[in-house]
Amino acid sequence: MKKDDVIQLKIEDISSEGLGIGHQEGMAVFVKDTVIGDEITAKIIKMKKTYAFGRLMELLSPSPDRVEPVCPVARQCGGCQLQAMDYPAQLRFKENKVKNNLMRIGGFPEGVLERVMEPIIGMKNPFRYRNKAQFPIGTDREGRLVAGFYAGHTHCIIDNHDCVLGVKENEEILEIVLDHMRRCRIDAYDERTGRGLVRHVMIRCGYHTGQIMVCLVINGKKLPEESLLVQRLTRLPGMTSIVININRENTNVILGRENRLLWGREYMEDFIGDIKYQISPRSFYQVNPVQTEKLYGTVLEFAGLNGSETVWDLYCGIGTISLFLAKQAGKVYGVEIVPEAIADAKRNAAANGLGNVEFYVGKAEDVLPEKYRTEGIRADVIVIDPPRKGCQKPVLDTMVKMAPDRIVYVSCDSATLARDLAYLCGCGYELERVRATDMFPMGCHVETIVKLVRKSNRKSKLNTYVKLSLDMEDYYRIKNAEGDAKIE
Ligand code: SAH
Helix, strand or coil, X not given: CCCCCEEEEECCEECCCCCEEEEECCEEEEECCCCCCCEEEEEEEEECCCEEEEEEEEXXXXXXXXXXXXXXXXXXXXXXXXXXXXXXXXXXXXXXXXXXXXXXXXCCCHHHHHHHEEEEECCCCCCCCCCEEEEEEEECCCCCEEEEEEECXXXXXXXXXXXXXXXXXXXXXXXXHHHHHHHCCCCECECCCCECCEEEEEEEECCCCCCEEEEEEECCCCCCCHHHHHHHHCCCCCEEEEEEEECCCCCCCCCCCEEEEEEECCCEEEEECCEEEEECCCCCCCCCHHHHHHHHHHHHHXXXXXXXXXXXXXXXXXXXXXHHXXXXXXXXXXXXXCHHHHHHHHHHHHHCCCCCEEEEECCHXXXXXXXXXXXXXXXXXXXXXXXXXXXXXXXXXXXXXHCCCEEEEEECCHHHHHHHHHHHHCCCEEEEEEEEECCCCCCCCCEEEEEEEECCCCCCCCCHHHHHHHHHHHHHHHHHHHHHCCCC
16 A cells, blocks of 8 residues: 555544544555445545555445435535544444453453443433634735634635534624624734734633623734724623623633733633523533533532542632532532632632532642642542543542542543543542543534442552553554644
8 A cells, every 4th residue: 555546445433533444454544524334435545654544536335324414514624523423433433442441451351341341321302512713803814804613634714604513603793793893804813924913702601690701812912993893792692791801922822811801700600500600701611511411410420429529629629519519418529730720610619509519720640649648638539520531540540549449531532431440440449430421513522421339449560651652652652643734
């Protein structure tokens, strides 16, 4: 196999970035715009030592799971990867991905997984679920203003004001902002030259409250005719907060550090269960409110609280899980690296009258070992919800020393989850329940919730973490290579 060869391929899997995977001459071939079960011809566009990238040429026999995407720009847009796959097939794919990673990376036997894995929690309606949208603003070749989403792995904006994953309200808000820009001759920011003013429009909409926050990210301090824009936006029902975010850096990071309130409150509010959360422009907040309730409900169930337990919630963000658990626990401690998130967490605890929570700012891998060494902290239950890279070894080691009866692990990457679970299970814990939750229908990521129970204090001789981290290097190398490959 070499560059420009046209090969025949059967798609067997989907990569973590949403590319179809087939095999030829023992090598994995990644092909965009394909679905598991497709038989295709593909032209090889990039060859690596152990894998290759192909471009879809002809669909010889479409997968039975293929459907017509609902969105007209699904193929070009980098936002969705699985729209051409039937929703039940998406759920099967995600469940299998978790199972395969637990088997392949975690080394858990299939028999064990069949016993502990429960059916994935899917959505009844897998569209219009996102409570947050971030539209980049730009200019097309004819000089017209465009707003939408980036094409996969590029910074080309696909003009689309009504993403089918977002709320209906986004469209009208965008039209108002673009119209204001046209009338006042305000330029969109151009990241190549660093000139122009408006970079992004971020919109948040409360699922239960209907409160709307509009945050305009600009390369400057002020927008011409701000009061006119405010006048038009505040006619929309639900408008709660209009904020200017100042970002003058030449960076991919969307939001800058400084906010200026144009109108209304500095935050919007929403509920998860009966807890009310105030959310500032820069705070992390789960984007799928319907599934978040199910996710947190499952965490609560797995935690099995009776009202007296001491719980640690590591990687707690704005304390959403901490507060959700606090009503049924004796005491909850949260740890989070972002100081603003902890400020939100403290405010939210007070606003909900929850006095039994305490929050610490810092890295989990520093705070937990330090507190254990100096204060001998303990826990009945530890909940962890780390970013994609999973937990660092000092976090896992300290958890093992603290010896909680139960650990509830919430993960957004089942590969690092598998690595960490193998380590914990080598240190006296056992898998009791595993349940995937679909937080991102049409996207290829999957969230998993795991309940571990302590069986013994014995530590197995095998240092699984180190052994598996070699696997992980391989895994990330492939992932990064996928990102590098520009596929038009
Ligand atoms: N449990 C929260 C947030 C989960 S997202 C929720 O459900 O909303 C993961 C969080 O981990 C983010 O808020 C991120 O800022 C934080 N984080 C990332 N690295 C960290 C580290 N080393 N130590 C502590 N927190 C970290």
